[in-house]
Amino acid sequence: MRFIKRTGLVFLLALAFALGAAEKVKYVFLFIGDGMSMPQRMLAEDYLFKTGRGKLEINHFPYQAPTTTRSANSLITDSAASGTAIACGEKTDNGRIGMDSGAARKLPSIAETARDRGRKVGIVSSVTINHATPASFYGHRPSRGNYYEIGLDLVDSGFDYFGGGGLSSPDDRKSKEYKGNVYDLAAKQGYQVVADRAGFEALAPGGGKVLARGANDALPYAIDRTGGELTLADFTRKGIELLDNPNGFFMMVEGGKIDWVCHSNDAGTVLHEMFDFNEAVKVACDFAAKHPDETLIVVTGDHETGGLTLGFVGTGYVSKVDLLANQKCSLDAFKSRVGKAKAASFDELKPLVTECFALHFDAAKKDDLYVKPEEEAVLRAAFDRKALPMETVRLFNNKASIGWTSTAHTALPVVTSATGKKAELFQGMIDNTDIPKKLETVL
């Protein structure tokens, strides 16, 4: 009986696999949180938990695969090598965009494969659209710094939709390949180039290829939005609207500023970038709910940034991550306000420190946000060497039980999450180069 049961099981599973393997997926979403590994994901989830707001959806997709990220020349990858691995399925040296380690071969990307198989293709990012991660899906250049040339590759890609941040160096006249402003070249190639909200909202299916930006460079930090700015979710929603067609589409959406704020070790701002990214993924989830048998959503990170940890020597076994709710602006915005204040002494800036982080100096109220005399001395010294903003954020993070060990990336694996049709491809320990190989089988 046991033998019969086992044989029957194997046979049925094999048959199911054979039937399943041939199936393609009409709508494929690939979300990349730049600098997003498990610490960043859990930071957001712990915060939601402590403030009674549930779970972070992306952390609870039915399939979750730890994913190694090393590049061809370093255990610690940069975003170019990891972008190329995720887009093209091959390890390359840090810095390369869509080319091999020796910068001799152009590597075809999964987005190009999708295009060549008749899918519409969209590329969205909250940072500049020719930055390393989005660039890896259409660019083929020896260096991520070849912004202008990557811009030329964008124009040549023929992809249907670029949305989010603007172009870096769109008019670099020093380039050996200079042939005009990239926006103009895009327009000549038939792209509708849109740079304002009205133009963005007017975009509709059937209007041809689109290059739409919500800002001249990167989108503003979520925590610093004043209202009305286009978000990553807006660009994702528009992408779906523009790309939907009987042959299906492939869309890559990058939450690029998670990385930027992890580089500056600013956990409160990371939180809001994580929520923004999660909101963009939820737009795809809503679409998938309407097309359940035709949609695959994959969410990954390209590497960990900052050596973020969810515990600090000063707070021991107690996590006070909910204190991050007191942060009112990004480190960048705080830095700018400190600069504008032109304060002659640290004491003049105390009200600003309190306004932005709720850190206070009132010895009569020794709560979690009280700055002790020895901590105040550290801030005072930081003011003297013009490092007050960074030191304030460090103190605030540590009070919230958050630690950081680097201003660069680390070698921690990321996690790839998947839901929808063929999501089961993403399980076990995988490597970032496996991602496009798996996606290729469903396109």
Place this chain on the structure above:
Amino acid sequence: MRFIKRTGLVFLLALAFALGAAEKVKYVFLFIGDGMSMPQRMLAEDYLFKTGRGKLEINHFPYQAPTTTRSANSLITDSAASGTAIACGEKTDNGRIGMDSGAARKLPSIAETARDRGRKVGIVSSVTINHATPASFYGHRPSRGNYYEIGLDLVDSGFDYFGGGGLSSPDDRKSKEYKGNVYDLAAKQGYQVVADRAGFEALAPGGGKVLARGANDALPYAIDRTGGELTLADFTRKGIELLDNPNGFFMMVEGGKIDWVCHSNDAGTVLHEMFDFNEAVKVACDFAAKHPDETLIVVTGDHETGGLTLGFVGTGYVSKVDLLANQKCSLDAFKSRVGKAKAASFDELKPLVTECFALHFDAAKKDDLYVKPEEEAVLRAAFDRKALPMETVRLFNNKASIGWTSTAHTALPVVTSATGKKAELFQGMIDNTDIPKKLETVL
């Protein structure tokens, strides 16, 4: 055609599931790396990669499930609450052993369930056998500090095999429940109590219940072994030998000292503890290779310890994790040697620093292990405040691109890895309380 294919697929999968769900697994192994999360796993794997020695087996089991760990009263769990979650499937407060948050209810453990279903049961740990993690599988006490009383629970458990470290407080006459030395009580209950290597080697199946220790408290650190000491792998191998029987067995094996050395932020010693743990898992894998359709191996961690990161601000995008090869003894052993040296000045200890870590002070040889004047000043100041050992290890770790942010645990999820029969139960994002519920279905 598409509809027929899809319906057929769903039907076959449902049938396969129904056939599969009823199946039990004869041999169930649960390995717990205390303090082992993804950073600890990847530290070991990166080191193996950089030194050309392949992968860490446990990281490449076919199923890998990120696993949340918070306790009932803290985002940051201790080993008692996480041990209870993994053993009993219920969240409890930090400190509790096999009891609910209110310390009102004793929670049945998966090991007790296995025993009650006729399986033989083994509990192995490299630390004391009544320490929080192993205790959670047989003990039911309000506090992890109730060592003597937990020892009484051990004697009453009727489990077939306890192996590894000895008992803490085996003869605590201050206990309200004192009734004699726990080792004597165990002997009276029919346990063979073995405390030396010869006795251990003589242990054979059919000799009744066993309580075997390789040291009076915890086993020595792997990096400090001088030869001949029993290892976690030895105790695992013996467990298999003693427990194998027609009704199968459940064995929990804890690598407990990963946590201890993460508390002291000593990455070089962590490495060797990780390798030792991995070797113990490989003993189970070898057994599974002989019983492929009857064995399930699950490897998890109970929490992350130390806020370990694989990158440091001073080394940027370059990982020098291979420098850890230069460490010759644990921080504890180094501390003891520094103490014995009774040095009057830091300079007297320089040769010892060089002997144990290959850190050197030769300005003519400015390699990765050269201690710069400003770093030397830090060590010198640490000597003055009697903190030289810790500061030396910190410097050594940072040179190897390793950062730490806490001497306690953190809220980072762990990863649960599974291979063998029914391993597919372990996928997606799970919680530590799910582990015994899943195991229960196969016992």
